[in-house]
Amino acid sequence: MQIFLRAPSGPEEDAPRDWALLEMQGDLESRIGDLNMSEKFIGDLHYTKAGVPVLIIGHHILYGKVQQLDKPLVAMRKVSQNDEHMEAYPTQTEYLVQAIIEKKLLFKTRPKPIIANVAKKI
Amino acid sequence: MTLERTIEDIDKVVLHAKLDPEDLMPQSQVLHFDSNPLDLTQLRLVEMEPTLAEGLIQGQILTFRGQDQDSLVLCTQDQTFDVKEAETSNSLLIMDRLEFPRPTALTEVKPRHVAQSSVLGVFHRYLELKPCQPRLKRLFDHMKQSPLASSSDLTSGSSLSQLLKCIQCSENELIQALAQVPTVQLEGRWFYLEPDFRMKLLMYFTNYVEMNAWDWDNVVREDILEMLTTFEPRNLLEQIFDYYFDSPGSKPGAFKMNRAKVARFHGEYLLESGSAFALADFQKMWQQSVPECLTTELTLLQDISLVDRESAPPLIKIFRERDLPENVQERLAILFREKEKWTVEEMTPFVEKLTSAKLNVNALLTKYARASKINGVKYFGAKHGK
Numbered sequence: 001m002q003i004f005l006r007a008p009s010g011p012e013e014d015a016p017r018d019w020a021l022l023e024m025q026g027d028l029e030s031r032i033g034d035l036n037m038s039e040k041f042i043g044d045l046h047y048t049k050a051g052v053p054v055l056i057i058g059h060h061i062l063y064g065k066v067q068q069l070d071k072p073l074v075a076m077r078k079v080s081q082n083d084e085h086m087e088a089y090p091t092q093t094e095y096l097v098q099a100i101i102e103k104k105l106l107f108k109t110r111p112k113p114i115i116a117n118v119a120k121k122i
Numbered sequence: 123m124t125l126e127r128t129i130e131d132i133d134k135v136v137l138h139a140k141l142d143p144e145d146l147m148p149q150s151q152v153l154h155f156d157s158n159p160l161d162l163t164q165l166r167l168v169e170m171e172p173t174l175a176e177g178l179i180q181g182q183i184l185t186f187r188g189q190d191q192d193s194l195v196l197c198t199q200d201q202t203f204d205v206k207e208a209e210t211s212n213s214l215l216i217m218d219r220l221e222f223p224r225p226t227a228l229t230e231v232k233p234r235h236v237a238q239s240s241v242l243g244v245f246h247r248y249l250e251l252k253p254c255q256p257r258l259k260r261l262f263d264h265m266k267q268s269p270l271a272s273s274s275d276l277t278s279g280s281s282l283s284q285l286l287k288c289i290q291c292s293e294n295e296l297i298q299a300l301a302q303v304p305t306v307q308l309e310g311r312w313f314y315l316e317p318d319f320r321m322k323l324l325m326y327f328t329n330y331v332e333m334n335a336w337d338w339d340n341v342v343r344e345d346i347l348e349m350l351t352t353f354e355p356r357n358l359l360e361q362i363f364d365y366y367f368d369s370p371g372s373k374p375g376a377f378k379m380n381r382a383k384v385a386r387f388h389g390e391y392l393l394e395s396g397s398a399f400a401l402a403d404f405q406k407m408w409q410q411s412v413p414e415c416l417t418t419e420l421t422l423l424q425d426i427s428l429v430d431r432e433s434a435p436p437l438i439k440i441f442r443e444r445d446l447p448e449n450v451q452e453r454l455a456i457l458f459r460e461k462e463k464w465t466v467e468e469m470t471p472f473v474e475k476l477t478s479a480k481l482n483v484n485a486l487l488t489k490y491a492r493a494s495k496i497n498g499v500k501y502f503g504a505k506h507g508k
Contacts, residue, residue, distance in 0.1 A: 002287055003186040005168075005196070007178050016179070019242070020220040023212050028244065042153040042241065044132050046146045047223040054141070055153075061139050066222055072175045073248060075216065078164045095186075098165065100175050103222060108212075114139045 005076055005095040016097055021073060021104035024055075024062065025111075031058075045105075053105050060111035066103065073101040127152050129234045148232040151221060156240035160216065167214070167248035168205075174198065174251075187290045196251055200294035203251040214245040255448075255475055256291030258299050262444055264288060265305065265314035272319060273355050279311035304387075306361045321391055323362045324384065326350050328413050331379075338415050339378045340371035381415070386422040388412045393427055393440040401429060401436040425471035428460060443472050450476050454490050458504040463494070465501055 007016065030037060043057035055062040076095040132150050133143045177198065178184065186205070188194045194205040220239045264285070268278030282296070289296055300307075304315040315323070330349060331341055343363060350359050366384055367377035388411045392404065399407075408418045420429065420438075428441035441460070446453045450473075457464065457472055470483050477486055487493070491502040 001187070001189060005178070005184040005186065007181060009181070017218070020217045020222070022215040022217050022220065022241075024215070025212055027213050028215075028241075037155040038159060039157045040155045041127070042155065044127075044135060045151040045153055045239070046136065046141075047149075048145055049147060051223040051225075053223070054146075056135055056139055069169075071169045071171055074168045074170055074175055074178065076166050076168060078166075095166070097178050099216075100179065101167075101216075105220070105222075 007097045017099045019099035019101055021101050023104050024107040059114045061114055062107040062111045064105050064107035067106050069102055075099045129236050148234050149237055151237045151239045154240045156242050160243035162243050167245055169248055170251050195290045197292040200292050202254055202256045202291050204254040206250050207247055208250045209247050216242045218242050256295035257448055259448055261289045269316035270313035271316040273358050279313040281311050306358055317391055340373045340376040341367055342376045382422055385412050385416045385418050389423045390426055398437045398439040401438045404438050450490055463501040463503045
């Protein structure tokens with residue numbers, strides 16, 4: 001069996017997108033156990049003037065770095081035969097390149113807690 | 123999105139975290155899960171060399187190949203890669219509209235402001251590619267099922283596209299492999315030559331040259347093909363000629379016989395006719411079977427034969443590298459079952475194809491076998507053997 005992987009061709013197919021990768025330790029889970037995460041707020045991302053990414057999620061602060069990927073990650077999407085522009089490739093399914101991710105924000109250290117020792121309402 | 127976060131909301135948190143907004147770049151990003159997340163069952167991440175990714179953008183097509191039971195490979199036009207799934211305990215968040223810090227942002231004088239970025243999906247797995255040898259074992263098995271025994275029956279055979287569907291290698295590697303084994307291409311299909319038929323075809327050429335006392339290093343292609351077309355189709359003969367007479371001679375249109383190829387085939391043909399031979403007898407028979415100008419040497423048969431010098435008299439039998447499993451452990455298990463201890467030189471022809479740029483024969487044997495020294499000679503044996 002052969003399955004092709006190719007970049008989208010022609011204007012009717014989605015052009016590759018400009019996606020990026022954010023890598024962090026552990027998982028993101030809802031505190032109230034909500035499984036549907038759609039539209040949920042995660043946190044704020046800042047860059048210091050030195051270019052260090054700082055991510056604040058709830059009571060946690062994470063310091064990371066910007067990293068160029070030695071080997072890019074290619075995101076590919078499975079496309080089934082019913083697609084109209086499939087005639088040139090007589091296989092049942094194929095994969096289309098959705099994005100080529102070349103850079104990531106890496107937060108590899110454990111999050112540090114934010115300790116509010118000053119009583120101040122936010 | 124419920125309530126839009128303002129820069130004031132954000133900076134409150136910043137101060138709370140004991141950071142100074144003054145030390146931050148003017149733009150901060152608010153991260154959300156996207157309202158339209160990716161369908162993770164349809165999307166996969168593949169880590170690949172920049173050149174491959176670049177090729178994809180340029181319009182190159184990569185091909186996954188394999189049957190149900192195979193481990194998957196991904197092929198370019200001329201290379202094959204092993205596809206392995208890697209798992210990470212880190213979360214890989216695919217981000218839309220994520221801004222990276224730009225050095226120019228420092229010189230821009232802008233008030234603090236907000237941008238939005240969203241998480242499209244979270245991955246813990248991705249696919250890794252590792253260059254590997256083309257998996258050709260099935261090619262020989264497949265082609266041997268329907269060998270060509272005469273030029274009058276062309277019903278068997280496989281087209282290149284048929285072969286690519288079942289063989290796990292790139293197109294160019296397949297074409298190269300087909301050129302190295304006794305195959306011929308007729309009417310767009312590839313055939314494996316049945317050994318008797320192949321010998322008959324080769325003998326047409328060698329007999330003709332001997333009969334006319336021609337110079338083995340200057341056989342004129344046109345002349346000999348013209349003489350022999352009464353026996354077999356010309357395109358078949360051409361391929362046999364080009365295989366065995368593969369370098370130009372000193373006269374125009376003339377070619378030199380590849381003595382090694384011819385001698386090797388005679389040896390292989392002999393070996394195939396029985397289960398094992400006394401080495402001395404075999405060497406005598408072999409030398410007698412080849413044209414006089416040829417010398418026969420056992421090294422020509424090193425990847426298709428096995429010599430047992432321990433027995434009396436020493437024996438030789440057919441033992442093909444290409445019939446061995448492609449998995450290292452399985453292959454070594456078979457080799458050490460055949461013979462307990464091997465020198466590196468003896469073993470090289472049978473394991474060479476499993477090596478890579480990073481793992482040469484010595485390293486491979488050190489990793490998967492056990493070394494021992496007898497009378498100063500290094501041998502390798504099974505790792506958990508006696």
